[in-house]
Amino acid sequence: MSRMSGAKALVEALKRENVEVIFGIPGGAILPVYDVLYSADIKHILMRHEQCAAHAADGYARASGRVGVCMSTSGPGATNLVTGIANAYMDSSPIVAITGQVPRPFIGKDAFQETDIIGITTPITKCNFQVRSVAEIPKIVKTAFYIASTGRRGPVLIDLPRDVQLEEDEMNFDDKIELRGYKPVYDPHPLQVEKAVNLLLQAERPVIVAGGGVIASNASQELIALSELLMAPVATTLMGKGAMPEDHPLSLGMLGMHGTVAANYLVQETDVLLAVGMRFSDRSTGNIKTFCPNGKIIHIDIDASEIGKNIRPHVPIVADAKRALQAIYARIVEKFNRRERTAWFNRIQELKRMHEEIIKSDNERIRPPALMAEIRRLLPNDAIITTEVGQNQMWAALYLKVYKPRTFISSGGLGTMGFGFPAAIGAKVACPKVPVVDIAGDGSFIMTEQDLASSVAWNIPVTVIVLNNSVLGMVAQWQRLFYGRRYSAIDLKGLPDFVKLAEAYGAQGFRAQSIEEFRRALKSALNSDVTTVIDVPISSEENVLPMVPPGQDLKNLMLS
Amino acid sequence: MGDEEAKVYMISALVEHKPGVLYSISNMFRRRGFNIESISVGEAEQPDIARMTITIKGDEALVEQVVKQLKKLICVIKVSILDPNSTVARELALIKVSTPDARARSDVINYTEIFKGHVVDVSHESLTIEITGDTDKINAFIELMKPFGIREIARTGIAALPRGMKSTKME
Secondary structure, eight states: OEEEEHHHHHHHHHHHTTOOEEEEOOOGGGHHHHHHHTTSSSEEEEOSSHHHHHHHHHHHHHHHSSOEEEEEOSTHHHHHHHHHHHHHHHTTOOEEEEEEEOOGGGTTTTOTTOOOHHHHHGGGSSEEEEOOSGGGHHHHHHHHHHHHHSSSOOOEEEEEEHHHHHOEEEEOTTOOOOOTTOOOOOSOOHHHHHHHHHHHHHOSSEEEEEOHHHHHTTOHHHHHHHHHHHTOOEEEOTTTTTSSOTTSTTEEEEOSTTOOHHHHHHHHHOSEEEEESOOOOHHHHSSGGGSSTTOEEEEEESOGGGTTTSOOOSEEEESOHHHHHHHHHHHHHTTOSOOOOHHHHHHHHHHHHHHHTTOOOOSSSOOHHHHHHHHHHHSOTTOEEEEOSSHHHHHHHHHSOOOSTTSEEOOOSSOOTTOHHHHHHHHHHHOTTSOEEEEEEHHHHHHHGGGHHHHHHTTOOOEEEEEEOSBOHHHHHHHHHHSTTOOOSOBOTTOOOHHHHHHHTTOEEEEOSSHHHHHHHHHHHHTOSSOEEEEEEOOTTOOOSSBOOTTSOTTOOBOO | OOGGGOEEEEEEEEEEOSTTHHHHHHHHHHHHTOOEEEEEEEEOSSTTEEEEEEEEEEOHHHHHHHHHHHHHSTTEEEEEEEOGGGEEEEEEEEEEEEOOSHHHHHHHHHHHHHTTOEEEEEOSSEEEEEEEEOHHHHHHHHHHHGGGOEEEEEEOOOEEEESTTOOOSOO
C-alpha cells in the first residue's frame, strides 16, 4: 500500500502492465495525468487527431500482439476516439482507451466538454469503466488489460473524472481481479473435437477458412500443419490474411466479395469446411443461403455468440483457435501422416492459375494488380503492410501476397477510411526494425493525412503509397457497375499535390508515373529515415476484380 | 423467422447489481434487434447480484443467440432458459377501474375476489386492484375489467424461478 494521487496511480498501474507507449492528445480533463506523464518513463506520442491515436494503438496491438493504449481528454477528445474504438471492436483488437472526464460533481450537469462516453462506447467496447472512487484505479486498470487481451480480444475504455485524478488515497496494486461474468473458454470440448475429426477423416474435398482469430491466437503453425496433413487448402478472410503463407501450394488467398477464383470456387465445392477464428461476415460468404451448399461446416471460435449467429454449423467448437487446431491435429495424425488427393490438388492448382493470369504487367500504364506484385518484390518478407479502405485495400488483399501473420493490417469489419496511415505509425512503433508500408487511396489518405506531422516529429518513418485516381474509387466502381455510371459525389476535386504535401510536413515525396519510377521511389523510401509519400497516378476507370455482386453466390464472380 | 415457430421464452439472468448494467443489457437487445416482451429486475440472494427475468418471443435459434449475447456481456454472471413446465412465473398488476355506481363497484369487487386479488385503493369513482398471477390470468382479469372502463394499468413484468430444488443460483 502506498499513498498517491489517482493520476499517479493510473500511470503506475500502466507501468505494471508493461505499457511502453501511449498515443494521445491532452486536454483540460486529463491534465493531472499528463502532469505525471511529464516525468514518467512511459513514452507519449502526441498525435494530431484522437482518431489517429486510437488507430495507432490498434496498429501497435495488431503488429505486436500486445495491448495498445490511447488517451484523450473528455468531450470532443473522447468522441474523436470513437471511430478508432469501434474499429478495434469490429476487428477484435486489444486496446485500452483512457479518457478524461469532468469532475464527479459536474457529471450529468452538461458541464463544459462533458460527454457520456460510457453510454456512447457501451456497444463498441468489450467493457468500460468510469472510475468513481480513486482507490479503485489499480484494480480497474488491471481488469481492463486482462479483459482486452484475453478471450476474444477487444477494446476497453476507462473514463477518469478529473477530481479522481487529483484525489489521493492508499493504493493497493496487488488486488486480485474478480470477474464473475467473464471466464473465456480456451480448451475445446473433447466430444466436439471427436465429431470434427470424424467429419475431416471422411472428407474428400476438405477446405479450411481461417480468420483473424488464427492470427490473434498465434496459430499459424498449427494451421499450416493441419492443412498439409489433410491436404486441405486454406482460404482466409481479410482479417485472416497472413495466417497462411500465400506462396504455399495450399494457400487460396482471400475468399468473399473480392475473393480469388480458387477460394470462392473451392468453398462452394467442398464437402467439409473447417472454419476457424472467423465469423461468416457477409463480405466473406456472399449470399449466405447458397454458401458452402454441399459441405458440412465445423466452426471453431472463442466467442460462443459467433457460433450460430450467421450460420448454423454441423459441429460447433468454442475454443481458442490454437488449442482447437492442435487437438484436431493430434487426433488425425494418429490415423495417417499425409492424405494424398491428386484430383483435389489438381483442381486447386488449376483454379489458382486462373487468378495469377489476372496480374498482367503493362509498362505503359501502372495497373494496380501489377503494382501490388511489384511492391511485394521490393519489400522484405517481414515488412508490415497496412491498408486504407476501398479499392486500394482490395487490390492489396487480392494481389499482394503476405507470408507471415501480423504483417497485413487492415480495417476489416468497420471498413474505416483513414485507418491505414495511423495504424502504420502504431505498427512501426511496435516493430521499429521492419519497414512499414501503408497502401492508400487518395480519398482515404486525406482523412488522416495530418498525422504526417506526428510521424515526422517522432521519427516514425513509414511509407505511404497513394493509389491516386482522384475519385472515391470503390464508390465509383459500384456506381459504374450497379448504378449505370451515374457518378454521384465521387470526384475529389481539390486534392493536394501529395509530393508537396509530404514536403510541407518535412516528409519525403515522390511521384511515380511508371513501374520503373515507382521502383526507384520505393527503394529510396525504404532506405530513408523519414516518412515518404509516393503518389502513384492510376486510372479512375479501374475496377477491383474479381468481384461478386453484393448478396450473390460466391461463384458469381465478375472477372472482367 | 416464421410466426408459427415463435414461442415465448423466459430467461433468468444473474447480473452484477451496479449502475449501468441495465443499460448494457437493454442496449444489447436494442442493437441486436431482439424484442423484449417483458423485463423485471431486482436484488437477488446476495446484495451485489440482481436477478433479471426476461421474456422474449421467438424461435429456438433466436433465443439461443439472446442467451449467448447475454453471456458475452461481462456484467452478466449466469443465464438460464426456464422450462415453462417446471417454472413458477408470476406477474403483479395494478389496475385502476372506473366504478361510477354501486353496481359497478360491487361487480368489480366480486371479480377481484374470484381472481384472489385485492382492492388497494378506493375513490368515489374508481377502484385500484392488485392482482398477481401468470400472464394469462392477468390478461383474463384485464379483459373482464374492460367493460367498466380501465383508467390506468401498471404491470411489473414476469418474475420467475424454477420449481423444487432446481436452481439458477451461482455455483
